[in-house]
């Protein structure tokens with residue numbers, strides 16, 4: 108290793124320490140770390156993924172733990188449970204206005220601001236490096252990728268331009284996707300080959 112070459116162990120230690128510090132900052136607002144993670148997921152999940160089942164897969168927790176987390180967030184009025192239209196036994200979890208307001212005070216927003224301040228080149232390299240590490244870990248564990256449509260093999264830019272919910276198309280669900288939905292994360296995402 109040359110003097111200027113980054114030490115891989117040092118990067119791993121920095122990631123661990125950074126996660127620990129951020130977790131420590133998550134006890135404000137009367138919300139614990141698991142509840143913050145659930146709120147962040149629901150703020151980013153698309154309409155095929157805003158369910159207790161998808162949340163359980165994303166967090167890799169047990170059904171019982173997720174059920175407790177969901178109940179606590181409902182009690183605090185940060186989320187609401189509704190029936191999925193046309194699917195009586197399927198539940199949709201949605202952030203309330205209070206949930207969206209508290210997300211604006213998410214302690215991780217400060218870290219995002221620090222990333223902004225790093226400058227374009229460093230940020231692009233970090234984004235690429237972290238995305239590669241994350242993809243490797245996901246593949247090793249055979250977990251869903253939970254990414255957004257633009258990198259999914261089922262996404263088509265064209266196909267529903269006449270539809271008010273379009274203009275994009277999801278080939279898997281045979282459903283229109285708006286430009287906003289294209290940026291949300293999905294339990295059924297499969298990376299392009």
Ligand code: SF4
Nearest residue numbers: 256259261262277293
């Ligand atoms: S295109 Fe892929 S990521 Fe987007 S909704 Fe369809 S399955 Fe999910």
